[in-house]
């Protein structure tokens with residue numbers, strides 16, 4: 001009787017759920033993708049609120065340029081450590097869905113604190129707000145990447161990463177085009193720091209919207225898990241963020257993205273200081289030169305990675321089919337951290353384990369020759 005009831009319940013469940021939300025169907029992941037794209041919308045929108053309000057912020061709050069740039073330093077410096085911590089938290093304790101929701105909530109709190117600080121012209125409160133906001137925002141980005149890799153693979157992964165990046169840039173663009181009009185529209189009602197504060201609090205609504213997306217995504221993710229018990233292989237064509245997905249095993253992706261963002265934030269924080277120094281001493285022309293030099297360094301790093309990977313016969317330039325075959329072999333034979341090293345260098349897994357190593361090399365040679 002109980003069995004019959006269970007069977008009926010499952011039938012009802014199957015019938016009541018239309019195809020769109022079928023965990024094994026083709027639509028669910030694309031619906032999830034929309035929410036994934038909007039997940040960091042608020043964070044990207046609010047991240048550059050200070051830039052969109054630069055002149056009025058300096059005027060209304062009566063702050064110097066260096067105090068203004070400190071809003072960005074308070075975002076970046078803590079993240080040199082906190083992004084990595086956030087990534088580890090996602091992998092070890094929180095999981096992607098809970099992590100994304102928690103980090104979204106932290107973003108909301110950070111933006112609210114920033115706004116309240118502005119309203120009362122308390123710069124130290126604003127700095128704390130940016131600190132909280134930054135911690136949430138960067139770790140949210142790790143969670144978004146980990147989400148993407150857990151839902152998509154193969155060629156789709158690159159497409160989805162690209163789309164998400166476009167959405168993020170659109171959010172920044174919308175901020176730059178709307179935040180000042182929002183501020184201006186408050187003209188007759190309030191003035192001075194209060195006007196800045198209210199503008200920032202209105203902007204916080206985008207973060208609350210993103211929090212809603214995180215909750216919906218959590219629910220969708222639960223459905224998705226019900227339909228997919230097996231892990232997908234992570235393969236993708238080479239470009240920065242998806243590239244990590246096939247170098248690092250899935251259970252370490254949060255950590256890997258967190259670490260990348262830590263290093264990125266160290267760069268932001270240092271560049272912030274250098275930008276101020278160069279601008280004060282040499283002006284905009286030298287600043288442009290400095291940025292061009294930075295770009296050249298990045299280009300050289302990419303070229304080095306390409307050459308090194310080709311030289312070591314690593315995974316990065318392989319077709320998805322070859323990469324998948326190699327990955328599966330490496331996964332079978334390596335501990336997670338070793339996989340990362342192997343993936344990029346194709347070095348033997350363990351010197352004591354010659355047999356296994358020889359087998360991997362043979363397989364890789366076979367795979368290379370057949371493709």
Ligand SMILES: C[C@H](NC(=O)[C@@H](N)CCCCN)C(=O)O
Pocket residue numbers: 043044047137138141165168241261264
């Ligand atoms: C995808 C990439 N992400 C980052 O740069 C992260 N540091 C997250 C930035 C979040 C902004 N609030 C990018 O945006 O290019």
